[in-house]
Amino acid sequence: MKILEYLQSYRGKPLRFMEVCGTHTAEINRNGIPALLPPSIELVSGPGCPVCVTVSAYIDRLIELGMDPENCIVTFGDMLRVPGSSISLSEARSRGCSVRMVYSPMDALKLAKADPGHVYIFAAVGFETTTPVYALLVQEALEQGIGNLRLLTSLKVMPPVIDWICAHNSDSAQSGEACESQRIHGFLAPGHVSVITGSRAFEPLARKYGLPFVVAGFEGEEILAAIAALVKLQGQGRVLNMYPSAVTEEGNRTAQERVERIFEPCDAAWRGIGVIAGSGRKLRKEYEAFDAGSASLLEDEGGNPACCCARVLMGRIRPRECPLFGKACTPQTPQGACMVSTEGSCFSCWQSEGL
Ligand code: SF4
Numbered sequence: 031m032k033i034l035e036y037l038q039s040y041r042g043k044p045l046r047f048m049e050v051c052g053t054h055t056a057e058i059n060r061n062g063i064p065a066l067l068p069p070s071i072e073l074v075s076g077p078g079c080p081v082c083v084t085v086s087a088y089i090d091r092l093i094e095l096g097m098d099p100e101n102c103i104v105t106f107g108d109m110l111r112v113p114g115s116s117i118s119l120s121e122a123r124s125r126g127c128s129v130r131m132v133y134s135p136m137d138a139l140k141l142a143k144a145d146p147g148h149v150y151i152f153a154a155v156g157f158e159t160t161t162p163v164y165a166l167l168v169q170e171a172l173e174q175g176i177g178n179l180r181l182l183t184s185l186k187v188m189p190p191v192i193d194w195i196c197a198h199n200s201d202s203a204q205s206g207e208a209c210e211s212q213r214i215h216g217f218l219a220p221g222h223v224s225v226i227t228g229s230r231a232f233e234p235l236a237r238k239y240g241l242p243f244v245v246a247g248f249e250g251e252e253i254l255a256a257i258a259a260l261v262k263l264q265g266q267g268r269v270l271n272m273y274p275s276a277v278t279e280e281g282n283r284t285a286q287e288r289v290e291r292i293f294e295p296c297d298a299a300w301r302g303i304g305v306i307a308g309s310g311r312k313l314r315k316e317y318e319a320f321d322a323g324s325a326s327l328l329e330d331e332g333g334n335p336a337c338c339c340a341r342v343l344m345g346r347i348r349p350r351e352c353p354l355f356g357k358a359c360t361p362q363t364p365q366g367a368c369m370v371s372t373e374g375s376c377f378s379c380w381q382s383e384g385l
Contacts, residue, residue: 033251033258038068040261046072046213047260048345050192051220052079052373053248059382061250063257071257074345075375077191077300078220080156081108082343082367082374085299088155088184089114095151095182095322096127102145103129104138105153108371111364113334135160135167142171142179151322154181159222161185161311162285165292168313168320180322183312186298188223189231190309195344196239212346216242216260218253221273228281229271240267247273292317301367302340334358337366342375349379356380 049055055075058064064073077083089112096103096119103119110120110131123129128148130141135152142150154164164181171179199214219232224245232243242263246256256272263270271277289311298310313321337359338352349355349368359365361377368376 033254034066036258037066037071037254037261040068040071042070042261042264044070044072044211045215045261045264046074046345047216047218047257048074048076048195048214049218049253050076050078050188051218051222052082052371053222054218054220054246054253055079055375056373056378057248057250058253059378061253062382063250063253066254067257071261073257074214074348075342075378076195076217076345077303077343078157078188079368079371079373079375080160080186081112081371082339083186083191083300083303084109084112084155084184084367085301086113086115087299088182089119090116091323092119092151092153092182093117093122093127096122096129099128101128101149101151102141103127103153104132104141104150105129106133106155107131109153109155111370112367113364135163136170138179139167139170139174139176142176143174146178149178149180149322151180151182154183154185157186157188157220157223158226158289161289161293162226162282165288168292168317169288171320177319179320181313181320181324182322183310183324184298185293185311186300187295187309187311188220188227189235190306191300191303192217192232192235193238194303194306194309196235196241198344199239214241214345215264216244218256218260219243219245219269221246221248221277224271224273224277224281226282226285228279229269229277230279231281232269236267236269238267240265242266243269245269245271245273245277247276300343302343334365339366339368339376342368349376352376 138152244256293311296310296312341347368374
């Protein structure tokens, strides 16, 4: 295979590329791609798993709401085991917290409709990919006159957090900055997010930081081809779309317009990273009746102090370098969010190593 030969014959300066998509992380590990690369090309995961970047204050708030006998929390399964500042939703459920697990946000509509005596609160977590579905949920609830549905939002957008990572991608020795060996030399742009935003969304970042961004598909060969492209594009601040079957330059305008109608930009807290201006989405004032109290969830306290999720999410260390990995922290006993979701870097690493 020519691409593999090209990569394996690479003898240039050490390069580190970040994949900013949980599905890429899972596919990279599932396909054993790190072992196919020469030692001078390294892949690190970024903050692309929505469950992983959710702060503990958000989990705590869900638990608080679910403990009220009038409410029922509706969520995806992954969220159940994310540690809050002291316990997870799953543990809270065994203490009386009312929680229902669903596979689609639209299921919350059915639950609320069937039981008007309770308020159903959906744990609305996600990136640009899932936000259009939440917009549709609100729109449907309005049209059907369902008044007992709420969202607790923790919605994020990708460009601001990538901007944050690039801005801290310095070789200065200042605290909080990446050292030279941690420097990122290019990004595998998030594939699913790019379907909605379009590849153009990453052009300002590519130009600002002089780094290549490659939009890639999810097959092993597609990922390898994108890595080879990142090697070839070194020194060029540009975006290359290698997933044209799903991603266009302008993205999905219908989904973008639906989101803009219901949501507006806001600051958001990222687990371990902190608050990043303009990196979130909240319900517009006209729709605040659907809000379960999402404002002020900007803290990230508690949890296991030895957990290194923040450094994993910033690509500073690999999961194996966390002292808890495979010891106190396993998929059965997750100490941080990165070990919970199948798209989390620590879970994915654990699974690929067959532990
Ligand atoms: Fe956090 Fe566990 Fe990953 Fe360590 S191995 S960074 S404790 S999730």
